[in-house]
Structure formats: C-alpha cells, structure tokens
Amino acid sequence: MEHLLTTKRLESFVKHRADEAQSLVKDVWAKAQKAQIVNLREILGAFSMNNVTRMLLGKQYFGLESAGPQEAMEFMHVTHELFWLLGLIYLGDYLPLWRWIDPYGCEKKMRDVEKRIDDFHMRIIEEHRNKKGKNNNIDDDEGEMDFVDVLLSLPGEDEGDGNGKQHMDDVEIKALIQDMIAAATDTSAVTNEWAMAEVIKHPRVLKKIQEELDIVVGSDRMVTESDLIHLKYLRCVVRETFRMHPAGPFLIPHESTSDTHINGYYIPAKTRVFINTHGLGRNTKIWDNIDEFRPERHLPNDDITRVEISHGLDFKILPFSAGKRKCPGAPLGVKLVLMALARLFHCYDWSPPDGVRPEDIETNEVYGMTMPKAEPLMAVAKPRLPAHLYH
Numbered sequence: 001m002e003h004l005l006t007t008k009r010l011e012s013f014v015k016h017r018a019d020e021a022q023s024l025v026k027d028v029w030a031k032a033q034k035a036q037i038v039n040l041r042e043i044l045g046a047f048s049m050n051n052v053t054r055m056l057l058g059k060q061y062f063g064l065e066s067a068g069p070q071e072a073m074e075f076m077h078v079t080h081e082l083f084w085l086l087g088l089i090y091l092g093d094y095l096p097l098w099r100w101i102d103p104y105g106c107e108k109k110m111r112d113v114e115k116r117i118d119d120f121h122m123r124i125i126e127e128h129r130n131k132k133g134k135n136n137n138i139d140d141d142e143g144e145m146d147f148v149d150v151l152l153s154l155p156g157e158d159e160g161d162g163n164g165k166q167h168m169d170d171v172e173i174k175a176l177i178q179d180m181i182a183a184a185t186d187t188s189a190v191t192n193e194w195a196m197a198e199v200i201k202h203p204r205v206l207k208k209i210q211e212e213l214d215i216v217v218g219s220d221r222m223v224t225e226s227d228l229i230h231l232k233y234l235r236c237v238v239r240e241t242f243r244m245h246p247a248g249p250f251l252i253p254h255e256s257t258s259d260t261h262i263n264g265y266y267i268p269a270k271t272r273v274f275i276n277t278h279g280l281g282r283n284t285k286i287w288d289n290i291d292e293f294r295p296e297r298h299l300p301n302d303d304i305t306r307v308e309i310s311h312g313l314d315f316k317i318l319p320f321s322a323g324k325r326k327c328p329g330a331p332l333g334v335k336l337v338l339m340a341l342a343r344l345f346h347c348y349d350w351s352p353p354d355g356v357r358p359e360d361i362e363t364n365e366v367y368g369m370t371m372p373k374a375e376p377l378m379a380v381a382k383p384r385l386p387a388h389l390y391h
C-alpha cells in the first residue's frame, strides 16, 4: 500500500480522473438532450469503476476506449456476486460442519466466484507481463505505470531467512488488486448515490450547493480538483451523507489483540470487534434531530477552519475508520466523491421524475458489507452551463 497509494502516484492519475469526470458529465448530457431519465446508480457505478480500474489495471471498462462490453459485463457481474457474498452473515464461519453440508450452495458459489475472479486477474497479469516484455522502458516517473505494473516490479517479502523473494507471487498480487477493487469501487459509488438522493430530496440544499459552486468556479469552466478544497458547503454535504449513510455500516471486522477494559466492560483478547458507524451517526448524545439531513450542522464557526471529511479531531463520524487499519485510500475516495458531486451539481439542475415529489424519494437501506440505497436513484437533469463546456 505504501508504494501504491502515495501522493505522487495519486497525482500521476490526475488526467485520467479529469477524463472520467468529463465522461460523467457527457453521459448525463446525452440523456438530458433526449429528455431521458438518468439512472444515477448506473452512471455513478461506471464513474467509480472506470477510475479504479484505470488506476489499478490500466483499463477503462465503460465508455469509448473501454476494454469491450463483454469483458466489462463479465467483470461487473462477478464483482457484484463477490460483494453479495462478502456481505453475507455466513454460519459456516462459526460452524465448520455447515460448510461441509453446504445446505444453500454458498460454498459452491464462493468457489465458483473465486475461480472466475482468479482467471480474470491471471489474464490481466499476463497482459501486463507481455506489455512489459515488448516495452522494457515503462517509466515510473512519467506516470505510465498502473498498479499491476508497480506490483510486478516490486521485490517479494523476506520470509525470515534474510533473503527476500525476487518478485511478489502472483497470488499476492491478485489478492492485493482484488482487495483494492472491492474496497474502492462500491464505497465511493454508494456514497455518491446517497448524497445525490438526499440533495434531490432537499431542493434547498441543492440551491445552496449551486450558489457556492457559482461563486468558487463560475459558469465559464468546469470544476477541477484544485477547487474541491474551497467547496466548504459541499464538503459538509458529504459529511452529512456519511453521518446518515456510512458506506461501511460496521466497518471491517477486527480482532482485539490483548485483554482490555472499555467503559467498565472487560473485553478479552481475540474478541471480534464491529464498529457501528451507522449507530454513531444516529446517536442522540452526539447529534440533534438525527433524521434530518442538515449539512449546516458541520459548518465550522469561523472562515479559516477546513471541513474535514475523514474523522477529523472529534471522531464524531468514522467513514474511513481510524488508527492503524484506517482506509489507506481515503484521500482518493474523498476526491472521487467530491468531484462527481461537484460536476453533477454544477452542470445540472436535478429533480425527481414526473409525478414524484422530492420529499417522496425513498431512502430505504440494504445492509451488507456496504449499505446501498434499496432502489436505484432515478432523476431528471437540466443543463445549467453554456453548451460548449459539455463536450
């Protein structure tokens, strides 16, 4: 992770991210021209997936330069199955006999998904090896290397005999890449869909976001990454989204390493620990009117303090966890979320489809490893900037 998620490497993908932000705007433009309803789950999913796969695998899966519809569909399909399996509360984790009997065919499904994902990653690794064979001077400083290139170039770990392996094993590379895809795509797409849903449900908030964008960015250019730090109100909108709809409602399960006491409770070593971030955001000792979407509650009292989107100093929200195992992709996650929202709100006015009132937009949640909205968000977009900016 130290090699992959450095500031320098994230900077090297700035152009890809700008391309994807423009594609996002263009996708909506095409629908708006034909007066079609926009399926925000679909377009935000493609935005996250493309950003992540371009950085990790050097491939775009949706859009003009995509790797091809069949490969993209296969990849999306198997990734969705994997997320579903990861979200299961699986009895076999506690009762080995259950795994053996496998009454609902879960073990079989897991093995099947494992094999398909393994084949997929093996193909990607082979493609990278072939590319490297043909073009030996891939130059890291030029920002040409995607994450698979980097992992292929790193030495393996020392196994205790003082001799590190010359290269990482394929199985280690595949595990790291899969871990990242799972951690990076769904989290940012789910957060974006929730933020859009809450903002369209509250036209007052949409108006305030657009007023801020018009002051900071104006109406003769698109939002760029350097604007994001100045969008204080939008940052509060993202914080409020994380308070009400944290992408990881229980983070990732951890295990305590030693006996400890917390608030008078004795917690033995090796206890499985779940952090209930969903409960934290609705804790009435910390927040008032917990069911009200009110970004203003996060505005600092002065003009200088920056609006922190990760936990900040107060630990009142924990969207990326905290401490040693906190999300190493948080700076990138924050960029992806802010950029998609800033572009979509700057470029378009949003409303629910005909016949639906904003306040009727449903906000039912589905629990799993991430916590998406139950129904995909559908909305109507009306361009609000000069036409030439959209192309």
Ligand code: HEM
Binding pocket: 179, 180, 183, 184, 185, 187, 188, 191, 247, 248, 251, 252, 319, 320, 321, 322, 325, 326, 327, 328, 329, 330, 332, 333, 334, 337
């Ligand atoms: C809005 C976006 C995101 C959210 C809300 C999010 C949240 C989280 C959370 C809650 C964890 C678990 C921390 C724990 O163990 O308690 C985590 C882990 C992780 N995240 Fe993120 N994340 C986001 C985006 C990203 C991105 C863009 C990347 C990488 C490019 C990434 C890479 C990772 C990795 C590698 C882990 C560690 C998994 C492990 O420990 O094995 N995340 N993230």
